Amino acid sequence: MNAQNAPYSIYEKLLELPLFQGHSREDLTSMLTKIKVDFRNFKAGHEIVAQHDPCREILFLMDGDVVASRSSFLKDLLFVERFSAPHSFGVETLFGLQQNHTHSLCALTDVRMFVVDKAALVNQLFSFDVFRFNMLNTLSARLQRTNRLLWSPAPENITGDFLLMCKRNFTHHAGYKTIEGGMVSLARLMDRPRLQISNLLNAFEQRGFLSLSRKKIVIPQLEKLITEAVEMGE
Numbered sequence: 001m002n003a004q005n006a007p008y009s010i011y012e013k014l015l016e017l018p019l020f021q022g023h024s025r026e027d028l029t030s031m032l033t034k035i036k037v038d039f040r041n042f043k044a045g046h047e048i049v050a051q052h053d054p055c056r057e058i059l060f061l062m063d064g065d066v067v068a069s070r071s072s073f074l075k076d077l078l079f080v081e082r083f084s085a086p087h088s089f090g091v092e093t094l095f096g097l098q099q100n101h102t103h104s105l106c107a108l109t110d111v112r113m114f115v116v117d118k119a120a121l122v123n124q125l126f127s128f129d130v131f132r133f134n135m136l137n138t139l140s141a142r143l144q145r146t147n148r149l150l151w152s153p154a155p156e157n158i159t160g161d162f163l164l165m166c167k168r169n170f171t172h173h174a175g176y177k178t179i180e181g182g183m184v185s186l187a188r189l190m191d192r193p194r195l196q197i198s199n200l201l202n203a204f205e206q207r208g209f210l211s212l213s214r215k216k217i218v219i220p221q222l223e224k225l226i227t228e229a230v231e232m233g234e
Contacts, residue, residue: 011025013086014028014060015028016086017088018134018138019134022130023130023131027128027130031124031128036120038115038116038117039062039112039115040113041112042110042111042112043107043110044107045107046107047105047106048066048105048113049101049104050101050104051069051100051101051103051104052101054099054101055090055093055100056094056117056118057115057118058091058116058121059114060087060113061085061087061089061111061113062112062114063110063112064110064112065082065083065109065111066087066106066107067080067081068081068082068083068089068103068171069103069106070102070104072169072185076185077180077186078181079169079170080178080179081172081175081178082176082177089105091139091142092139092142094118149168158190158196159229161190162197163225165189165190166219167226170222173223173226174222174223175221178218178219180217182215183198207229209224209225210225
């Protein structure tokens with residue numbers, strides 16, 4: 001696709017992404033003329049990347065919805081969340097010691113991705129000051145959020161334990177999430193008796209915070225669980 005003829009909606013969506021905020025339409029046109037404009041379409045159900053795959057590019061979700069999933073260290077739990085366009089993936093894993101995707105990505109609907117490889121990022125986009133500062137701000141913000149979670153005070157009850165576990169295992173603390181795996185595995189992760197975990201989840205279900213099925217926890221709105229479950233004080 002010729003960048004000069006790119007639909008205006010593409011510019012609009014790019015400007016909603018943190019890495020492109022602060023640029024003018026002219027800036028974006030200049031950027032896109034310097035790199036290979038790579039759009040990829042995926043049908044619903046297609047696996048886009050797998051967890052631990054090498055990360056060699058940034059994926060910008062332009063249209064559609066995807067599911068991001070990450071398995072626990074012991075591979076006995078799966079944490080799943082949904083993302084809608086526009087959104088980016090691979091920013092924090094393109095550099096550093098471990099340049100591998102932390103999540104598997106699967107198309108929930110038909111999706112379109114705008115893909116920028118590492119070479120184009122370093123050799124072309126980094127020449128734009130605003131883009132370079134946006135990249136630093138994005139990485140710094142994610143590092144600071146991680147540090148806050150690591151250094152947050154130990155929870156005073158099992159409700160706090162569960163909420164902290166969710167915050168540490170989901171990248172975005174709002175929206176639809178699922179946890180797939182057995183109660184024993186969840187209890188092991190939280191270092192709590194299985195019966196305590198079961199009682200807590202049943203209480204959450206009675207209050208409408210989540211729903212339970214065989215080896216699956218569905219959380220429709222994680223932000224609601226985080227803000228309202230604290231009042232339970234269990």
